[in-house]
Amino acid sequence: MKLLTSFKKSFLVSIWFMFLTFPIMVIRVNPIEEIIEWRWWNMLLVGGCSFVLSLLGRYFLEKKELMAKRVADSGVIATTFKKRLFEQRAFAVPILIIISFAAIIFPFIFSTYQTSIMTTALIYVVLGLGLNIVVGLAGLLDLGYVAFYAVGAYSYALLNYHFGMGFWAVLPIGAGLGAVFGLLLGFPVLRLRGDYLAIVTLGFGEIIRLILENWNDFSQGPSGIANISRPSLFGTQLGLEANTVYLYFIMIGFMIFTIFVVNRLQNSRIGRAWIALREDEIACQAMGIDKTRTKLNAFALGATWAGMMGVVFAAKTTFINPASFTFLESAIILSIVVMGGMGSIVGVIVAAFILILLPEYLRAFSDYRMLLFGCIMVVMMVFRPQGIISNVRRTYRYGNNKGQDINHRETEEV
Template sequence: MKTRSLLTDIGRSLLNALWFMILLFPLMVMKVNVTMGVAKVDFRWGNLPLVGIAAFVLSFVWKIALDWNERRGGKAQSNSGFGAAKARLSEYFAKPAIRKSSILALMAFAIAYPFLFGMYHTNVMITAFIYVILGLGLNIVVGLGGLLNLGYAAFFGVGAYTYGLMWKYVGPSFVSAGINTGWLFWISLPLAGIVATLFGVLLSLPVLRLRGDYLAIITLAFGEIFRMVMQNSSDITGGATGISLIPRPWFFNQKLPPIKAATYIYFIAFVLVIITIFVVRRIEDSKVGRALEAMREDEIACQAMGVNLVKNKLITFALGAFWAGMAGVLMAAQTTYINPDSFTLWESIIILMAVVIGGTGSIPGVIGGAILLKLLPEYFRALAQYRMLIYGIAMILVIIFKPDGLIPRRRKQYTFERKEAAK
């Protein structure tokens, strides 16, 4: 039985290899050389067996991996040694003392990080933190509310542009009044959150009746319109050239040199991340969070139970947008330069990818996903042009073998302890 399935596997893989050889024939084997106006077809037969062998090996490995994946799903996880180790590890971490100390160790490491490593690594980490905030914000919309939002980068852009425009229009009066411009950051941070929230409410108005594909495409349209408006109203926003020389936040009344400013922004981002985690956790367990979760599972049943769908959808978009706005200000302060190209559809997709790969709806998952997604391409730079390829392949592998994300969401469980009734 076992050997036969192996034989059929090999046969299948051979067929696949043959298919790929035919399919890639025009690309890999034929090459048209145009020399002096005469087209001549070069046949590079040497490539053909290479394609065949590569396709065979890949297809075979793929089969085995799929098999392994299926078997793993079938068996109880704790049977294998790996599963047992994992179970023991999670049990170990469930103990409050160890859990607390490990979180403390992680925090200590995060605080020491900018002093241990250089400015480059600090900046990379700031970007990762910004994406953690964005991911957690989008997680409210996608993970809790179940509303697919492809225009999330627009809110990010709203935040960044709030700070940029504040600098451009309010900044000069600050300078002439003798107040240092570093305060602008602290004014913009909540302001950007509020402005983004307003935009979130604005977007949620047309999408109240929509769902599924329609919702996704509308949010996408909103994001693209925002970007185009920013790009084309060049008198106000600077158009495609963007806004430059945005000030970094000052440490009270002191202007910081770039290295120290990076550390400073790092800590601001870090504190914001912690606040975000705290707030999102509270939201999850609140009345609104429960209502959102119910809305994700079944809108009609939810409505029948007396949950106000309109209000909840508004809240979802507003909350999600708020964090994106704050993250936008951070981003503008870190790079000191913004232009519309930073807020394309691609950016929304990357944030969505962070959420999906980490595990939709799970907070540690989203954090892990965002950090992974931003750090991997940064440290894969050594591989130059292949890094995006490897990145893409890694994403596909994660989705196929871990469809719920790296750290899947745990459903809430309530265990009742039977208490002796005190009579």
């Protein structure tokens, strides 16, 4: 009986899809011979595909519900891969060693092109982790995160262009400017939340981009700034190839640094305050947390990372223009956070790699990139709304143990 209803529903879905795609998939006007081609085969194809996909979707949804029910019934939580990864040291350490080994030899076995792509992915990992503070932990939906990225990139580009300042000198400046802009955005939006906050941050992102595009005297407008110098190693400039490897390792270092800091922050007094703010703003305030300060903290810290990554980005591409900082970038970084799992460090890293590397390696399908992107998002939200790897709350030891003991168990290890 259940099978029959799902067949029936899938059949309706396929009819609906055939109807919807009829104008574009079936009718083709040939203006040269002035005839209309009726491609009925396409319609059958659409119908068949949607029927099968709908059936599959139904099957998996049912299976998922069954699984959830079984877990709830038995009361035993299965030892999943994820659980073992986080909780069993003997399991996590070898994996970490393999990953770090692979990360170290990567640029020496693969081409410069691959290394460069990997560096880009790492930049997005750090951006994702930065935005994760604002969106994942503090629950402030920020759609203009790319603005801080642009601030960092332009601060390096301009300081380098006018004063010849080097990468390492500008890095802290970029970070600082990012934080300042984070506060600048934070102040006016303190009272807003949810959708309203999203709209204002979206506007802020666009304002920064439009300023960069139109203020020619300052930013050289849409033509951008070229010949930005690459980072130097103890004062010596490296060749193009060596520099790609160098940047790769800089980014590896950045990623480790970021994971370290974010991990410590989220399990601290400040991190707990952020999560409390996300969970219930009124209760959070009633429990003695200064809402203003906590929000500004989150905005400033999130923006700091974007600022730093902007500097790295400018140094990597050696050319920047406002087109690199469109809303699409913000959307991708936000997708990384949402897809990875709000507040989950490992999830964000995995999602960043998937979302940045897949399009690179699937260049053959580049025409369908956005279509695939959309499909992945829809499928994700249906099957795993909590993200690839959802955040596990830290468990604490308590009772009569010594102070240092509480540091031993972390939800997410570096």
